[in-house]
Amino acid sequence: QVQLQESGPGLVKPSETLSLTCTVSGGSIIAYFWSWIRQPAGKGLEWIGHIYSSGNTNYNASLKRRVTMSVDRSNNHFSLKLTSVTAADTAVYYCARVTMIRGFPQYCFDFWGPGIPVTVSS
């Protein structure tokens, strides 16, 4: 069974960079797309971006200027960097795997990490 686990600081100062890592266990990171999704308290879900195991990325157009994702195939993890954070970036951040059926992406998310709360505050 594939498991994902987010890690990183739970508190980031305004204008600084939020950095999170998602470690994948129970399966390979190879040949899958991997995403970051966030959820402010009491609100809905917002997709941040996805990365293929080759390193190709696609970001939410509204966040593209501030987002960088990377993948470490040898250590089976992928990462998120979000620059110039403000209080509006306070949320629970989830990493998730994009569903693949017979080698084709279904562009939905079948495995999720438990989420990591991140607060932006001085």
Next chain:
Amino acid sequence: EIVLTQSPGTLSLSPGEGATLSCRASQSLTSNFFAWYQQRPGQAPRLLIYGASSRATGIPDRFSGSGSGTDFTLTISRLEPEDFAVYYCQHYGPSQYSFGQGTKLEIK
């Protein structure tokens, strides 16, 4: 940008009843990349339906999805106590993922 609007915002029903949740897209969806999720308090979302009508692995057959174009439906027959949660629809295209704002299914 495709906007997904879910209705109703809150649905109050009793265990054993059936539920119908709707998701309307701001324009006709040209791909079949449409999914539904369940989110219980304090948990990550769980994939229920993908491809608009295919059940994900391990999802009971009381959950079913349908729809095309701009109108999509999640139907839950015979509600169980664990089904009371928030449900989200989600679409991919073109090159962006979008989520609906959620429907809260609560016990009447």
